[in-house]
Amino acid sequence: MATKKTVAKSVSKRTSKVVIKKTPAGKSAAKKVIKKEDSGLPLSVVIRRRIEAQKARFHANDNISAFIKPGELEGLVDEVAEKMQAVLESLVIDTDSDHNTQNTSRRVAKMYVQEVFNGRYTVQPTLTKFPNVSRLNELMIIGPITVRSACSHHLCPIMGRIWIGVLPSKESALIGLSKYSRLTEWVMCRPQIQEEAVVELADMLEKKIKPIGVAIVMDADHFCMQWRGVKDRDSKMVNSVMRGAFLKDSNLRREFLSLLERR
Numbered sequence: 001m002a003t004k005k006t007v008a009k010s011v012s013k014r015t016s017k018v019v020i021k022k023t024p025a026g027k028s029a030a031k032k033v034i035k036k037e038d039s040g041l042p043l044s045v046v047i048r049r050r051i052e053a054q055k056a057r058f059h060a061n062d063n064i065s066a067f068i069k070p071g072e073l074e075g076l077v078d079e080v081a082e083k084m085q086a087v088l089e090s091l092v093i094d095t096d097s098d099h100n101t102q103n104t105s106r107r108v109a110k111m112y113v114q115e116v117f118n119g120r121y122t123v124q125p126t127l128t129k130f131p132n133v134s135r136l137n138e139l140m141i142i143g144p145i146t147v148r149s150a151c152s153h154h155l156c157p158i159m160g161r162i163w164i165g166v167l168p169s170k171e172s173a174l175i176g177l178s179k180y181s182r183l184t185e186w187v188m189c190r191p192q193i194q195e196e197a198v199v200e201l202a203d204m205l206e207k208k209i210k211p212i213g214v215a216i217v218m219d220a221d222h223f224c225m226q227w228r229g230v231k232d233r234d235s236k237m238v239n240s241v242m243r244g245a246f247l248k249d250s251n252l253r254r255e256f257l258s259l260l261e262r263r
């Protein structure tokens, strides 16, 4: 048994390398090989094992791109589509004769993997950093940035806006304005809860920019309150994170919040 496994592994490793990089057949060939990897295990299990081997976390709001090889996302779409089809069948929907649902399983799989949850599977956007040459140390406010996310409890959409306040230090590395949106999108395109999402974004900005202070306000509609549950269309959730100078200096905090109100 043990020998069999080792053999299968080394073979698939060798073939997948060759096929993914050199076969002109491209995608479909890569897919076939990936499916064969680790003796026919579903791709999600193969990826999960890699993560577990590194003792890494893979909660809904974690990025697992480091454990996914080139070409594998396609295979993941196939696997999710297959399982989504089973969900539709369990919901007693006749996907054979109902033309509206014939390709729904694949559409949903693509939407999850390639769009709304792709912040889990893709690497962090590269951020070009600029030295703070003019030694700016004035409050900067970026926003509103559109936020599209989903709650990890029901996978219902969360639609909202975010404002980021940064007080750079003279030594801070600055990032281009559009990068705030890119980074926000990357963090938000995962199933999560709003409170954790803003904390994660604040952590990331602190690490990248090393500012004197960073503040984030997020205001969002939670579809799990509107589409289901209490069906309260007007309920919103607003939360904020204040770090460094924004925490200590109430004038700065007031300045940031007053500038938001005018938008």
Ligand SMILES: [Zn+2]
Pocket (backbone or CB within 6 Å): 151, 152, 153, 154, 155, 156, 224
């Ligand atoms: Zn929910």
